[in-house]
Amino acid sequence: MATEIHIQNLHAGYGAVTVLNGVSIAVNDTETVALLGTNGNGKSTLMKSIMGLVRATQGEIHAKIDGQHLNLREMTTEQIVDAGIALVPEGRHLFPKMTVAQNLRLGAFRPSARSELETSLVQAYEVFPILKERSEQLAGSMSGGEQQMLALARALMSRPKILLIDEPSVGLAPILVHRVIDQIKTLKEMAGLTVLMAEQNFTQAMRVADRGYLIVHGEIAVQGTTSELYGSDLVKKYYMGL
DSSP states (O other): OOOEEEEEEEEEEETTEEEEEEEEEEEOTTOEEEEEOOTTSSHHHHHHHHTTSSOOSEEEEEEEETTEEEEGGGSOHHHHHHHTEEEEOTTOOOOTTSBHHHHHHHHTOSHHHHTTHHHHHHHHHHHOHHHHHTTTSBGGGSOHHHHHHHHHHHHHTTOOSEEEEEOTTTTOOHHHHHHHHHHHHHHHHHHTOEEEEEESOHHHHHHHOSEEEEEETTEEEEEEOHHHHHTOHHHIIIIIOO
16 A cells, blocks of 8 residues: 655744745655755755654645545644554664564564564664674764664564655764664565655765655755756755855
């Protein structure tokens, strides 16, 4: 069954400060869509709005999961997660004084994921072998790249149908960015996920994305396929210095 997100004319912000101004995007079944833009342009606010962590003031956020049409603006964050949408937040937000295995097991908290916990662990360790090696290590003692892998694997433990990933490359060395982006592609293909990835590293994001949107000052400035975005004057300005 199709799994999709459709956002129309979304306005959101913090108090009197408007961050998103009429944003419309779509993520179709099993697509990886990149939400591009430099810091402060609204990528994280859009992710949080989808999850109900920031409440939109106007517009629509709809998802289709397992044949069900969901109005996410009418749902709590807990209900959104339980419906099958998971967020890997910027900064990872792991439990640093708990082990890798404990962090992973906590990811399987939604009812439909609990019965699949052991299967999910096997899959997580298959995609991220280092996590199996470090299963008894405290999460806070791991490197930035390993923590990002753990954050991705923890999201997988909830058995999501839609995965939101916010700035996976932040704080990582270039070689690790490449590896993490490749692992996102592997996760998506293995679990048949629909993925929305907010990322400021244009080149790395477009290696795995089917399409992308460039958000500038809270508005969608450019959208299209990889080749269309590479040909955009705004993309050349923001990412290529041309």
